[in-house]
Amino acid sequence: MSRRSFLRGCAAFGGVTALAASLAPLRELGDYTNTEQFLQKYYKELTPSDMTKVITRIEGEVERQYGIRPHVRDLKPMDGVEFVYALNLTRCIGCRKCVHACVKENNQSRSPEIQYIRVLKMPHGSMDVEKGNHNYDSKQVPEKGFFYMPIQCQQCKNPPCVKVCPVNATWQEKDGITVIDYDWCIGCRYCEAACPYWARRFNFTKPQIPKDKINPDMSYLGNRPRKQGVMEKCHFCIQRTRVGKYPACLEACPVGARKFGNILDPNSEVSYILREKRVFIQLKEEMGTSPRFFYYFDK
Amino acid sequence: MAKLDPSAQKKSDHTANYWLGGLTAVFFSLTIFFAFNSKPHVAAQPEIPLVDKKFLDTSPWRQTYADLVKAKEDLSDYDCYACHDKAKPPRIRYDTNQKIIIPKEHANIEMSHGTHERNNICYNCHNEQNLNTLQVRDGNVVKFDNIPQLCGSCHGPTLRDWEAGAHGRTSGYWDRQLGDINRLSCANCHNPHAPDIPTREAAPGPHYLHEASSHEPSKSHR
Structure with missing residues (x-):
C-alpha cells in the first residue's frame, strides 16, 4: 500500500466517521417525531379510520413516556352550540385556583411552568391592563384597593392568531373554540405575536409532567401532552365541554365568578348574564377581535 | 505546452501529502469531539416546585345542614331543645353599644351580618317558636335544608341570579340533557352569621424560564 492511498483511506474514513457523528443528534429526533406522524395528513383531511390510527399512535406514545394508558378522543363540535365565557369581576378574589386547576386538567408542563390563565391584579378605578400586575x-387576597382580572384565551370571533398561521395549524371551530393541531404546528410563534391577550404559550423545552399528575382523559385538539416546539393555549377544556361538562377553571373557582355555557340557548347562564347583567367589556374591544369571553359586574 | 519540471512535480506531491495528513488529523479530532458531544446540550433549568395540594382542592368551603343530612352525619348538635326550654324562647342580650352578647355556649358564632353588623337579632332568621327551624319575616317557617328561600327573602336579586345559575358555584354539566348541574347552596360559601367571603392565601403565580425581564415588575417568582 502506497503512502498516498493510506492517507487517502484515513481521510475518507475520518470524513465518514465525522459525518456520522455529526448526524448523531438526529437519533434524539425520535422523541419529537416519527415517520408515522411525519406522514400524517392534515387534521381536516383525516378520515375516521385515519383518526383511529392516529389516536392509537398517540395513546402508545403517551404510555411509553408516562407509563399510563390514556383515553384519547377526537371530539367534534356539537350542533347548535356556541360557547361563551362570562367572568364576574365583582366576585373574583384573585386566589389563582383556576390557574392551577387548569394546569392539572390540561396536562401542562410543570417545569418549565406553563399556565394558560394569568390573573391581573388591578388598582381600583381603572381598566387599563398596563397597570395590572400578574x-x-x-x-391574603383580595387586597384592599385592588380588583382581579383573570385573562386567558378569549376565543375571538375574529381571531388574529388564526390569520397569521402560515400552515393552518390553528383554526376556529363551529362552536367557537380556536384549536391547535399540535402535530401540524411548526412552532413559528407568529400566533403568539399576533394575540393581543398573550394567551398563547410556547414549549421552549420538552414539557415535564410527573407521571402521577397526568390526566388520562384526553382529546386530540385539547389536552394531550405536547411536544417541544409547539404552541398551546386555553381551549375551553375541549375534552370536558364537548361532552357537556363545565370547564375545570369554572369548577375550581371558590366564589363562582366564572360562568360558562351555550349562548345559543336562551335559558343558559351566560344568556341570562349577557341579558340581565352589567356586562362591562370584551377585553381590548377596539382591536375588533370580538372575544367570546365577557367580563361583567354584579353591582 | 510547457514541459513539466520534475522538481516542481515532487514539490507539489509533498504539499498534497501535508494537506492530506493535516486534514486526516482534523477529521480524527472532529470525530473524537463529536463522539463526546453528540448528546444535545440541555441548559440548566430552575427547579419549580409542584403546587401545594391545598390549592387544587375544589370542595366547598363549608358544609350545610343539608350536606350533613345527605351524608347521614350526627345531627345532635342541631337539636336546640337538648339545652333550651321549649316553652321559653331564649332572650337576646346587648351591651351598651348595641352589640350582641354571644353566650359562651355559642362562642363559635361570629356575628357580622349586614353593614355595621346591623342584622344582629337572632330571630330575624331563627324561629322563636321552634328553634329547630328558621323563619322568614313574613311568618313562613323554613327548614334548615332550604336556606335559599330564607336568604332570598332579603337578598331577592341574588336569589334570582342564583336560580338562573349566575350567582354561586356550579359544577357538573352545562348541557342539562347530558347530565345534572350541581349547584351549591348559600351556606356552602357564606357563613350565615358572617356572610362576607374571608380573605385567603393566593396560589403561586407564574414562573419564567429565565429571570423576569425589566418590563415585568416583579420579584415574586421564587
Missing part, C-alpha cells in the same frame, strides 16, 4: 405574591 406576579403579585399576596399572603
Whole structure:
C-alpha cells in the first residue's frame, strides 16, 4: 500500500466517521417525531379510520413516556352550540385556583411552568391592563384597593392568531373554540405575536409532567401532552365541554365568578348574564377581535 | 505546452501529502469531539416546585345542614331543645353599644351580618317558636335544608341570579340533557352569621424560564 492511498483511506474514513457523528443528534429526533406522524395528513383531511390510527399512535406514545394508558378522543363540535365565557369581576378574589386547576386538567408542563390563565391584579378605578400586575405574591387576597382580572384565551370571533398561521395549524371551530393541531404546528410563534391577550404559550423545552399528575382523559385538539416546539393555549377544556361538562377553571373557582355555557340557548347562564347583567367589556374591544369571553359586574 | 519540471512535480506531491495528513488529523479530532458531544446540550433549568395540594382542592368551603343530612352525619348538635326550654324562647342580650352578647355556649358564632353588623337579632332568621327551624319575616317557617328561600327573602336579586345559575358555584354539566348541574347552596360559601367571603392565601403565580425581564415588575417568582 502506497503512502498516498493510506492517507487517502484515513481521510475518507475520518470524513465518514465525522459525518456520522455529526448526524448523531438526529437519533434524539425520535422523541419529537416519527415517520408515522411525519406522514400524517392534515387534521381536516383525516378520515375516521385515519383518526383511529392516529389516536392509537398517540395513546402508545403517551404510555411509553408516562407509563399510563390514556383515553384519547377526537371530539367534534356539537350542533347548535356556541360557547361563551362570562367572568364576574365583582366576585373574583384573585386566589389563582383556576390557574392551577387548569394546569392539572390540561396536562401542562410543570417545569418549565406553563399556565394558560394569568390573573391581573388591578388598582381600583381603572381598566387599563398596563397597570395590572400578574406576579403579585399576596399572603391574603383580595387586597384592599385592588380588583382581579383573570385573562386567558378569549376565543375571538375574529381571531388574529388564526390569520397569521402560515400552515393552518390553528383554526376556529363551529362552536367557537380556536384549536391547535399540535402535530401540524411548526412552532413559528407568529400566533403568539399576533394575540393581543398573550394567551398563547410556547414549549421552549420538552414539557415535564410527573407521571402521577397526568390526566388520562384526553382529546386530540385539547389536552394531550405536547411536544417541544409547539404552541398551546386555553381551549375551553375541549375534552370536558364537548361532552357537556363545565370547564375545570369554572369548577375550581371558590366564589363562582366564572360562568360558562351555550349562548345559543336562551335559558343558559351566560344568556341570562349577557341579558340581565352589567356586562362591562370584551377585553381590548377596539382591536375588533370580538372575544367570546365577557367580563361583567354584579353591582 | 510547457514541459513539466520534475522538481516542481515532487514539490507539489509533498504539499498534497501535508494537506492530506493535516486534514486526516482534523477529521480524527472532529470525530473524537463529536463522539463526546453528540448528546444535545440541555441548559440548566430552575427547579419549580409542584403546587401545594391545598390549592387544587375544589370542595366547598363549608358544609350545610343539608350536606350533613345527605351524608347521614350526627345531627345532635342541631337539636336546640337538648339545652333550651321549649316553652321559653331564649332572650337576646346587648351591651351598651348595641352589640350582641354571644353566650359562651355559642362562642363559635361570629356575628357580622349586614353593614355595621346591623342584622344582629337572632330571630330575624331563627324561629322563636321552634328553634329547630328558621323563619322568614313574613311568618313562613323554613327548614334548615332550604336556606335559599330564607336568604332570598332579603337578598331577592341574588336569589334570582342564583336560580338562573349566575350567582354561586356550579359544577357538573352545562348541557342539562347530558347530565345534572350541581349547584351549591348559600351556606356552602357564606357563613350565615358572617356572610362576607374571608380573605385567603393566593396560589403561586407564574414562573419564567429565565429571570423576569425589566418590563415585568416583579420579584415574586421564587
